[in-house]
Amino acid sequence: MHVPLSNPDSDAALLDLLTGSERPTAKTILPRRDAALDPLLIAAATASGPHVTRNHYQHDFFPGVMLPQSEGSWDWTKFTGDDASTRTERKRLAYVSRQAPRRQRLGLDDTQGGKENASPLSPAENLPTSHQKKRRSSLAQVTDERLRNPPTTQPESTRSVHQSLAPLEVKCMARTRIPTPHGPVFLHIYHNNRDSKEHMAIVVDPAQFSGPPAPDAPPHIRSRTLDAVWSADETEMDRITRGAYVGRLSPTSRVSSQAPEGLASALTVPRDHSHPAQQVTGLSNAIPSPLIRIHSECFTGETVGSMRCDCGEQLDEAIRLISQPITIPSQSVSSPSKTIAGRGAVVYLRQEGRGIGLLSKIRAYNLQDLGHDTVTANLMLGHQADERGYEIACAILRDLGLGNPDGAGESVRVLTNNPDKVEALEKEGIRVVERVPMIPRSWKSRNPHLVDHAASLQVDDARVEGATLIGGGAVHGEDLDKYLRTKVLKMGHILPLWLDNPEQ
């Protein structure tokens, strides 16, 4: 049988269709403007590569032509009617993604060995979240049993996922100087390969402004990952822009932490007791370990100034206490006592609402207004009393040379009333030499005898005038008292309970 290789008539029609050299006529089999698959669109789509966006792949072609005015688009105006056939047609042409959102895919990948988490830390975009959030049961589903026996450990979902992941890595992406009412601090922004949050470290170490440390002075608190060389073609300006500089940055002073050679390691060198100068003065042994705090995000307390909790005050108080000058007592008759600048760090974790997130915390507040305490409200919403983890905080501390288990870093003193935090740090190998209590200002001002607990810090309790949340004074109120009492009575916080009548 003879099969014609081509049909001149249909070839001409196809050419017209593709080139648009002729306006569509009644003879045209597929009128150009009404084409089910517009050839120009197909060409553009093919040229632009596979249909992959950040969150989905395999989108239908039709979203690109939904604007009726766009060249070659489907004529959507004919679907403006409300009859049944129009509705069906609309549905058929709906914007369709054949892939689940990225969050869900990551959850699946985790169960298959966490493949997506194996990618290296990226400066441009943080690494994916490690696990899918467990679906919360509704309020009505919360049983009395759950309220009676709340789970106290880390969520199982988090534990099992973390067990199967690559080793935790953190990387300091940038650091900058921030002046505060208590003195300058260095704010460090961290990325990690466990979650997509930007956790932070607020480092207090103003001695860094005066150049490399003296042999008998404590080492500077600097990030190893920030001071590292990131790439062979990284310029001095790249390093300075991300904060890898030494001293005080100014238009006339811009020394990258890479130059001169060896400076970066000299800046972070740990206390070396075999160093001749240190043996002579013995000063370094008398310097107390840096004071640190692991703090969890609280938008309401820290930004809005909420008096339902003491979080804003605690953040402020931590920076204030760490910034207090340290007096080193005289080591011998010939050497006088010495004062050095306060040093330490607040690791600021983005674990809003003890890890349940801002939305749930806001809902929990409404349950609290109905008479429930903070713990019960969390449980009623299907959360645990506390869903936080401290692995990332420990990795950040290690990156800053603090509390390293291998003896390469300094041990730390921890500002907290929460025994879980101390336990978590020690479990991760951080050397904690002291827990320093944080007495709420309102309790201190109303119960002066509690101040004795902080006397060892030798701090001046004066407030900074004119400052609001950071540097502000003591606040108190019914909600705050209730919150603090629940911490002591239900969460095991080590804090002498404030009483209306101290004699009770």
Ligand SMILES: Nc1nc2c(ncn2[C@@H]2O[C@H](COP(=O)(O)OP(=O)(O)OP(=O)(O)O)[C@@H](O)[C@H]2O)c(=O)[nH]1
């Ligand atoms: N779920 C919930 N979270 C709250 C509430 N009030 C404050 N928070 C959160 O509790 C966390 C406070 O934690 P931290 O400041 O680290 O301190 P802590 O665990 O109380 O222990 P300390 O170190 O002794 O202060 C923050 O994440 C707040 O957002 C509340 O009523 N409900």
